Amino acid sequence: MDVNSVNPILASFANILPQIGFQTIEKKGLSLSGSALTNKGIMINISMVGPLKGAILIGMEMDAAKQFASRMMMGMDVVDFDSLAQSALSEMANMVCANACTNFTEVGIVGLDISPPTLLIGQGGSVMLSAPKVIVVNFLIDGIPVDMYIGLT
């Protein structure tokens, strides 16, 4: 996958997060990895089908996930990563990927569709994607480290 074609996904991240209560979105790094990834705490998998196929994953450490969910829920304390927090993060991933599909249509990549999110909770777990190369983008979202893995072919 062309590195430039991650732009619609990055634009979506920058567009959606302010709508759900985040102010600063800093891109800290962009790198290329193989198809094997490590789960730092939680990972949200959304599959994509159409002219681009594969998966987009959003990952964070457990503490970061709780902070992120807390911010999404107007600062409510998130002590356990419970079903409400799980639902909030999954919904965020869903919105980001859905919006990315819309952005892709603007650059002529039409007909993408996404699956519902699946959340994998398990620090230190391994992930194997079908795409041979995965683009990894590291963000700091209001100081919370969030990683995005784009494995599309």
Add this chain to the structure above:
Amino acid sequence: MSVIKVMIVDDSPFSRTILSDTLQEAGYEVVGEADGIDNLIETYANCKPDLVTMDIAMPGADGFECSKLLLLHDPGAKIILVSSMKDEDTEAEARRVGVAGYVQKPIEAELLGRIVQNVLAPDTLFDTLRATSLDVFKEALAQSVTRMTKTTATFADAVGSDGQFTSQGITVVIGIIGKYAGSLLMDLSFASAEQMTETILRRPAKNRDEMIAMAGEFANVVGGVACSMLNKKDKTFALRVAPPSIFFGTTTEVVSPNIQVETTYAETDYGRIYLGIGFKKGSVLWM
């Protein structure tokens, strides 16, 4: 059937008046009006409509944002976009937001009536999918076990419906896309994967990567076979599978927060294979 109650969301008083007249002439009751996002939820909560008509271009939050907010408040809300804008982009966005229908202004009463009827009719196709999908995926799994390993699989009677489980070792996640989007989850232990790989390759697995690849390929076959069977039952399902994502290596909890996933497991010669399948409702009708 009692009179259908409609709420109108539109920033223009003129448009609201026209729409209100059209709806009332067609026999609907207009129970509430909102001019934007500010009084949207309050009006909806107060007037409890059967459906909401939603303009797209509004100052501040547009119809998509208003629809998202409303669906967050009530996931069962039935929203019909009513706008003079209607193109590929807005249709795609409308689909993703999950509104129930989309009609272009100026509205013809007869067309609106048909859309309202469709939107309020029970989604029997989705109900069919929900009622049959687990059995179809079970059959596909049993078939695939037999074809690939020449052994048989039997299924547990117990079916879970919270969709949450702890992985036995390897979890394969396969997204499904079509008229309804969904997820296929398959889970097995490394020991099972090792034995299955040995049977299928007729030699011991060289390494863990081979077992993981086998698990991914096996789930892919199960998903493909099951979706083909469902598409044969009704071609409007148009289901397609996404490439697998495979998770392994530590104790992992697998959760599907946004859909109801039914789970069961197959007893095979190689151990238990968990199967989870769920679809998301997105009754979208476009005219």
